[in-house]
Amino acid sequence: MTDMAFKVDPAPVQRWWQRRAVKRFLRHRLALFGLAIIVVLVLCCVFGPYLLPFDDLYIDLRARFSPPFSGPHIFGTDPLGRDLAARLFMAGRISLLVGFAAMLISTVFGSLIGIVAGYYGGKIGAVLMRFVDAMLSFPSIFLLLALAAFIKPSPMMITLIIAATSWMEITRIVEAEIKSLRDRDFIMAARTLGLSNSQIMFRELLPNAVGPIIVAATLTVARAILLEAYVSFLGYGIQPPLPSWGNMLNGAQQYLASAPWLAIVPGVAITLAVTGFNFVGDGLRDALDARSDIS
Amino acid sequence: MLRFLFGRLWQSLILLVIVSVIGFAVLNLAPGGPLSQFALTPGMTQAQLARIAHQMGLDRPLPVQYWEWFTRLLQGDWGRSYRDNQPVLAVIGSHLWATLLLMGTSTLISVLIGTWVGVLGAIRRYSVFDYAATVGAMVALSIPTFWFGLIAIYLFSLRLGWLPAGNMYTIGDGSMLDYAVHLIMPSLVLALVNVAVWSRYMRTAVLDVMNQDFVRTARAKGLTRFAVLMRHILRNALVPMITLLGLQLPTILGGALVTETVFTWPGMGRLFLDSLGYSDYPVVMGLLMLSAILVLIGNLMADIAVAIIDPRIRLG
Numbered sequence: 001m002t003d004m005a006f007k008v009d010p011a012p013v014q015r016w017w018q019r020r021a022v023k024r025f026l027r028h029r030l031a032l033f034g035l036a037i038i039v040v041l042v043l044c045c046v047f048g049p050y051l052l053p054f055d056d057l058y059i060d061l062r063a064r065f066s067p068p069f070s071g072p073h074i075f076g077t078d079p080l081g082r083d084l085a086a087r088l089f090m091a092g093r094i095s096l097l098v099g100f101a102a103m104l105i106s107t108v109f110g111s112l113i114g115i116v117a118g119y120y121g122g123k124i125g126a127v128l129m130r131f132v133d134a135m136l137s138f139p140s141i142f143l144l145l146a147l148a149a150f151i152k153p154s155p156m157m158i159t160l161i162i163a164a165t166s167w168m169e170i171t172r173i174v175e176a177e178i179k180s181l182r183d184r185d186f187i188m189a190a191r192t193l194g195l196s197n198s199q200i201m202f203r204e205l206l207p208n209a210v211g212p213i214i215v216a217a218t219l220t221v222a223r224a225i226l227l228e229a230y231v232s233f234l235g236y237g238i239q240p241p242l243p244s245w246g247n248m249l250n251g252a253q254q255y256l257a258s259a260p261w262l263a264i265v266p267g268v269a270i271t272l273a274v275t276g277f278n279f280v281g282d283g284l285r286d287a288l289d290a291r292s293d294i295s
Numbered sequence: 296m297l298r299f300l301f302g303r304l305w306q307s308l309i310l311l312v313i314v315s316v317i318g319f320a321v322l323n324l325a326p327g328g329p330l331s332q333f334a335l336t337p338g339m340t341q342a343q344l345a346r347i348a349h350q351m352g353l354d355r356p357l358p359v360q361y362w363e364w365f366t367r368l369l370q371g372d373w374g375r376s377y378r379d380n381q382p383v384l385a386v387i388g389s390h391l392w393a394t395l396l397l398m399g400t401s402t403l404i405s406v407l408i409g410t411w412v413g414v415l416g417a418i419r420r421y422s423v424f425d426y427a428a429t430v431g432a433m434v435a436l437s438i439p440t441f442w443f444g445l446i447a448i449y450l451f452s453l454r455l456g457w458l459p460a461g462n463m464y465t466i467g468d469g470s471m472l473d474y475a476v477h478l479i480m481p482s483l484v485l486a487l488v489n490v491a492v493w494s495r496y497m498r499t500a501v502l503d504v505m506n507q508d509f510v511r512t513a514r515a516k517g518l519t520r521f522a523v524l525m526r527h528i529l530r531n532a533l534v535p536m537i538t539l540l541g542l543q544l545p546t547i548l549g550g551a552l553v554t555e556t557v558f559t560w561p562g563m564g565r566l567f568l569d570s571l572g573y574s575d576y577p578v579v580m581g582l583l584m585l586s587a588i589l590v591l592i593g594n595l596m597a598d599i600a601v602a603i604i605d606p607r608i609r610l611g
Contacts, residue, residue, distance in 0.1 A: 137591055252445065267438075267445070
């Protein structure tokens with residue numbers, strides 16, 4: 001009876017899918033539905049163009065204005081006889097990519113400003129947050145159009161412009177979060193240990209704000225897709241012949257009586273994509289139990 | 296109260312200055328410049344362009360230009376339109392009331408509908424109605440306003456022929472009824488998003504208030520559910536909503552811009568797009584400033600209204 005060694009149960013290995021937040025998200029029916037929409041849309045846009053027998057830029061004047069579901073063209077054709085389905089999928093690549101890239105840029109930039117403003121507070125924080133307030137008092141679509149109208153619109157520029165008008169929400173969320181955490185004990189401890197300001201900001205504070213940031217980022221994708229659609233619809237966004245969901249709707253109004261599918265098809269795609277991201281964002285908010293503010 | 300007002304006014308002015316710098320920088324740093332429209336005139340030479348730029352003061356350093364523009368702005372001289380040489384304030388003024396009419400009607404509709412959808416969702420929490428309202432609001436938030444407008448025109452004007460497809464009145468007929476008929480579709484389309492936002496916030500606000508002690512006290516006193524709802528819950532839940540209305544203003548204004556284009560509504564949004572197309576810098580800048588001013592006034596009024604309604608909030 002010599003070795004009465006303690007048998008320590010190894011801590012149960014927790015896989016990422018066993019986390020409570022993940023479980024809660026997977027129980028959220030709307031969020032799963034949203035996720036499904038996004039996955040299907042992305043798959044369609046990535047593989048769709050290879051599966052269709054038509055090129056999105058192939059002009060066929062004999063097949064102009066073919067209605068949907070009536071011939072070889074599933075979604076019909078546009079005023080130049082181009083296949084609407086092929087255009088829809090190619091446009092989806094652009095629109096989704098713009099939305100996603102704009103989200104990445106505005107999330108990184110917005111979080112950065114938010115962390116600095118929240119951590120340092122005082123004058124720096126006040127100046128930064130007044131700037132955020134000023135940006136928020138423009139209706140973003142006005143600012144977006146003014147920028148887009150005077151800059152040569154390429155997908156890259158449009159992405160940057162959208163990001164430039166949508167980082168403020170994230171800054172506000174992050175600033176509030178960081179401000180509430182700044183004076184907690186663990187930050188005091190970190191400071192006592194001699195961590196530098198940037199170590200405290202990015203290693204200690206940022207991970208605690210990840211939940212709200214993820215939620216806001218998801219909703220920003222939805223917003224960015226919508227903004228791209230608005231700007232391109234008004235003619236200042238992505239320029240034809242490059243299709244985007246917004247600019248496909250650009251000429252649709254004049255054909256509303258004779259060819260309503262030109263308006264219906266891209267609009268449904270936009271609505272589906274934005275709904276998908278909004279549902280997922282909502283599910284993530286419930287799962288991560290972030291602050292429940294809507295917008 | 297007065298001190299608070301002055302404080303807020305001061306803050307708003309500082310904000311306006313920042314806004315004007317951002318707007319001015321955006322417009323003037325963009326390639327092309329204010330003269331791009333004149334450069335298209337056939338027979339225009341570089342020498343002539345340079346002379347025009349000099350005459351209009353466009354060859355001076357930007358800060359100098361900004362300062363002159365800003366001091367004139369304060370004196371009520373917002374410059375003249377590049378398009379027809381009319382004073383900017385007059386140009387904007389002739390479009391302002393159409394936008395205000397559209398925004399006002401639409402906001403009224405969305406507040407009325409949104410409040411009741413939110414209240415019903417809160418008191419019948421987790422019911423079929425609540426669930427439908429939640430999902431419906433999220434879908435409504437995801438529909439592009441302009442597309443919803445297009446579909447509405449397709450259905451109600453082109454298919455059913457019930458409502459006019461655009462414009463603010465029929466030429467030759469300027470009666471109230473005619474205006475009202477033209478107002479129905481654009482204001483409802485613009486209201487959709489706001490009903491969604493409003494009902495979500497209202498639901499949360501009512502749920503917050505419903506669980507507080509004074510509501511239980513009111514019920515215990517023997518008041519009916521309806522009386523408690525009307526007199527105690529609604530009154531308290533509506534207070535944060537007023538602030539929200541102020542915060543929503545930029546969104547409503549932006550939505551109005553898009554709605555106006557679809558319904559050819561002769562408001563500020565249309566003017567903005569037309570001016571962009573013509574590189575009419577003074578008007579574009581004036582509209583950016585005016586929209587910021589409207590937003591700031593809206594927020595200020597919301598703060599004051601909250602302070603008047605809610606005695607717990609002391610301004611100071």
